[in-house]
Amino acid sequence: MSGVQSVERAFAVLRCLSGGAAGVTDVADRVSLPKSTVSRLLSTLEDLGMVEQIEPGGNYRVGSGMTEIAAAVLPGRSLIEAVRPHLHDLAKATGEAAGLSIADGFDVLYLDQVDSDNQVQTRDWTGERVPAHTVSSGQVLLAFDAIDSEEYLAQPLERLASHTLTDATAIRTRFAEIVAKGYAWAFEEFLDGLSSVAAPIRDSSNRVVGAIHAHGPAYRFPGDLDADEVGRMVAATAGRVRI
Amino acid sequence: MSGVQSVERAFAVLRCLSGGAAGVTDVADRVSLPKSTVSRLLSTLEDLGMVEQIEPGGNYRVGSGMTEIAAAVLPGRSLIEAVRPHLHDLAKATGEAAGLSIADGFDVLYLDQVDSDNQVQTRDWTGERVPAHTVSSGQVLLAFDAIDSEEYLAQPLERLASHTLTDATAIRTRFAEIVAKGYAWAFEEFLDGLSSVAAPIRDSSNRVVGAIHAHGPAYRFPGDLDADEVGRMVAATAGRVRI
DNA sequence: GTACTCGATTCCGTACTGCGGAACGAGTCC
DNA sequence: GGACTCGTTCCGCAGTACGGAATCGAGTAC
Numbered sequence: 001m002s003g004v005q006s007v008e009r010a011f012a013v014l015r016c017l018s019g020g021a022a023g024v025t026d027v028a029d030r031v032s033l034p035k036s037t038v039s040r041l042l043s044t045l046e047d048l049g050m051v052e053q054i055e056p057g058g059n060y061r062v063g064s065g066m067t068e069i070a071a072a073v074l075p076g077r078s079l080i081e082a083v084r085p086h087l088h089d090l091a092k093a094t095g096e097a098a099g100l101s102i103a104d105g106f107d108v109l110y111l112d113q114v115d116s117d118n119q120v121q122t123r124d125w126t127g128e129r130v131p132a133h134t135v136s137s138g139q140v141l142l143a144f145d146a147i148d149s150e151e152y153l154a155q156p157l158e159r160l161a162s163h164t165l166t167d168a169t170a171i172r173t174r175f176a177e178i179v180a181k182g183y184a185w186a187f188e189e190f191l192d193g194l195s196s197v198a199a200p201i202r203d204s205s206n207r208v209v210g211a212i213h214a215h216g217p218a219y220r221f222p223g224d225l226d227a228d229e230v231g232r233m234v235a236a237t238a239g240r241v242r243i
Numbered sequence: 244m245s246g247v248q249s250v251e252r253a254f255a256v257l258r259c260l261s262g263g264a265a266g267v268t269d270v271a272d273r274v275s276l277p278k279s280t281v282s283r284l285l286s287t288l289e290d291l292g293m294v295e296q297i298e299p300g301g302n303y304r305v306g307s308g309m310t311e312i313a314a315a316v317l318p319g320r321s322l323i324e325a326v327r328p329h330l331h332d333l334a335k336a337t338g339e340a341a342g343l344s345i346a347d348g349f350d351v352l353y354l355d356q357v358d359s360d361n362q363v364q365t366r367d368w369t370g371e372r373v374p375a376h377t378v379s380s381g382q383v384l385l386a387f388d389a390i391d392s393e394e395y396l397a398q399p400l401e402r403l404a405s406h407t408l409t410d411a412t413a414i415r416t417r418f419a420e421i422v423a424k425g426y427a428w429a430f431e432e433f434l435d436g437l438s439s440v441a442a443p444i445r446d447s448s449n450r451v452v453g454a455i456h457a458h459g460p461a462y463r464f465p466g467d468l469d470a471d472e473v474g475r476m477v478a479a480t481a482g483r484v485r486i
Numbered sequence: 487g488t489a490c491t492c493g494a495t496t497c498c499g500t501a502c503t504g505c506g507g508a509a510c511g512a513g514t515c516c
Numbered sequence: 517g518g519a520c521t522c523g524t525t526c527c528g529c530a531g532t533a534c535g536g537a538a539t540c541g542a543g544t545a546c
Contacts, residue, residue, distance in 0.1 A: 003287030005532065006249040006504065011291050011308075018312040024523055034506045039524060044246030048254050057512080057523055062312060065254075069261040069305060070313030081370030088367070112369075117360065124331075126355075127324030205297075248503065249533070268493055277535045282495060300494060300541080 009033060010041050014050065014062065021054060021061040079210060080112045082243050083201065087114040087212060090237045094230060096216035097122055100201075101137045102209065103146045104129055106155070108138040111210070122194060122215060133171060134160045136186035136198035137211040142171075143178035144200045144208040163188040183231035183238075188218050195221045197231050199238035212238050252276060253284050257293065257305065264297060264304040322453060323355045325486050326444065330357040330455060333480045337473060339459035340365055343444075344380045345452065346389045347372055349398070351381040354453070365437060365458060376414060377403045379429035379441035380454040385414075386421035387443045387451040406431040426474035426481075431461050438464045440474050442481035455481050 012031045016022065022030075028038040042060055045051040049065030083100045090098035091114045099113040107129040115124070132138030132147050142149045149172075157166040165171055178184045183199040190196075198213035214234060215221070222230050255274045259265065265273070271281040285303055288294040292308030326343045333341035334357045342356040350372040358367070375381030375390050385392045392415075400409040408414055421427045426442040433439075441456035457477060458464070465473050 003290050004249050004253070004284060006247050007253045007284065007287045008291065010247070010250045010253070011293065011312075014312050018314065025521080035523075036506055036508095036525080037504080040504075041247060041250065043524090044250045047246050048251065050254065066309065066313040069254075069257050070309040071261070084367055084369055115357070124327055126327060266493065267495085278494075279496080279535055279537095280533080283533075286495090 006041070009037070010045060013038060013041050013045065014066070017051060017060060017062050021059040023059050027060070079201075079243065083210075083212060083241055084112060084114065086237050086241050087112065090114075090212060090214055090234065091116045093233055093237070094214040094216070094221070094225075096214045096221050097124075098212060098214045099125065099137075100210060100212050101141075102211075103132070103141045106132055106147060106152055108132050108135055108141060108211075116216075118216075122217065130190060131158055131160070133157050133166075134164055134186070134190040135213075136184040136196040136215075137213045139174065139178060139184040139186060140198045140200050140211040140213075141208065143175040143184065146200070146208040146210075149175060160190055161188050161192050161194075165189065181228075181231060182235040185227055185231060193218050197222075197227070197234050199231070199235040201238050201241045201243070203243045209243065212241070249284070252280070253288060256281060256284050256288065257309070260294060260303060260305050264302040266302050270303070322444075322486065326453070326455060326484055327355060327357065329480050329484050330355065333357075333455065333457050333477065334359045336476055336480070337457040337459070337464070337468075339457045339464050340367075341455065341457045342368065342380075343453060343455050344384075345454075346375070346384045349375055349390060349395055351375050351378055351384060351454075359459075361459075365460065373433060374401055374403070376400055376409075377407055377429070377433040378456075379427040379439040379458075380456045382417065382421060382427040382429060383441045383443050383454045384451065386418040386427065389443070389451040389453075392418060403433055404431050404435045404437075408432065424471075424474060425478040428465075428470055428474060436461050440465075440470070440477050442474070442478040444481050444484045444486070446486045452486065455484070 009031070013027055016027050016030050024035050024039050024042065028035045031038065042051055046053060049063050051060045052063040053060050079102070080100060087098040087100060095116050095118055097113055097115050099110055101108045101110045110125040110128050113124050113126050130138065132142050132152060138147070141147045142152055153168040153171060157168070159166050165174065183197055185195070185197045187195045194215060195218045196213045196215035198211045200208040201210045201212060203209045212234065252274070256270055259270050259273050267278050267282050267285065271278045274281065285294055289296060292306050294303045295306040296303050322345070323343065330341040330343060338359050338361055340356055340358045342353055344351045344353045353368040353371050356367050356369050373381065375385050375395060381390070384390045385395055396411040396414060400411070402409050408417065426440055428438070428440045430438050437458060438461045439456045439458035441454045443451040444453045444455060446452045455477065
């Protein structure tokens, strides 16, 4: 590597701890460094608040200093705050649950969900990660480059439901359509019996930072509604989001 | 400093960027280091995904690598995930909105909210911070030591609504009662016309990590319901949470 | 169109920072 | 009581990180 070795090592240690608390010897084994090196790095990270020792002479874990810095980019809190009223609007307009998600590697991570007034509900996916190609939000994030689509399509794609698209060429064609229309529909591609429609959310630099979607049981969503009209509604709601 | 200089400098740069995107010269000025040093550190941080350059040759900002590591300690996601079904139960049982919050310094931070089926709704406080003494969740967090109550009561207390308690002695008496009963009611103490009841959520070490509450307009909540019975219901729901 | 300014990047000689093996202390186990 | 493990500390040394200087590119002013 051509970077600053100590900084690279410090982050190797931090990444190790992000998987769970561990001791010096344990971390040293996992990052293939001598214990004294790891101990010195941990001591520095502890002084900076980036790690904390759970008890003297024992295990270390990631500290609040990391969250303080990460808060600058955390899409979670402020994004959820900004978007939630729009999810309420969307749930009311469609009569189905509405949700917010962001890219998380090659997955879509569900950050928030507002339920509809409907008595028959789908489950709440907040906190879940799903492969991007299987849901409308993921397709939106791929089509609008919030997830690198070529890199994504280079891997084998998993079929999760009866209508999951797994052919890269067909998916690319679909992406062009999604970009043109400004929204994506997924009909029983993630789960049999579930449909969803999503549109991208942009920040003040016009960068796509997430997607909102509405989802419901396939038998009633979109049901009698015109799919394109619903899609435009979701895109319009997404367009009203200000971050 | 006795730590690893390069690591200390790298985090000085990161802290600088957590206040907003900046260029090499700007960061160098703020952290009092030569531009070549800052440039090299930024290059390493960029390789690690901890910062990203907004455009080539331009400003840097904190990258998603930080959030990946910080996710290990964020109380938000997994807690929200674990608690949300219980909020649904609580909203259904009380007919009012239910929410989840944690301590954030001397404030209560609302992490999640599930609305009721009621046509007349209160607003959604997700993402908001409020002074602990003014809401039932905060009183619970103070009474059960998730917030240091003596430290808290040493400061002047703000009156936000007509019934906000601001006398430290009266508040201490109330804490004893909250501990004994296992829940707290707040009647128009945060906002006139709003009542809420909260109970503590504990982790597997029996430590209080947050609170759940139900809240509604004072004219109908608790309304005809017995306040103590509702309180016990909230405490029971909180007791069913497993983290 | 040219000159100037400014910011980011690259280069390179050097010194001092970070390294890692060894030793030590504390705790645990048999 | 001895063996083992883990975290911490020490210290001689080598090579990594440093920072000043130079370079390059973009933007602006005249």
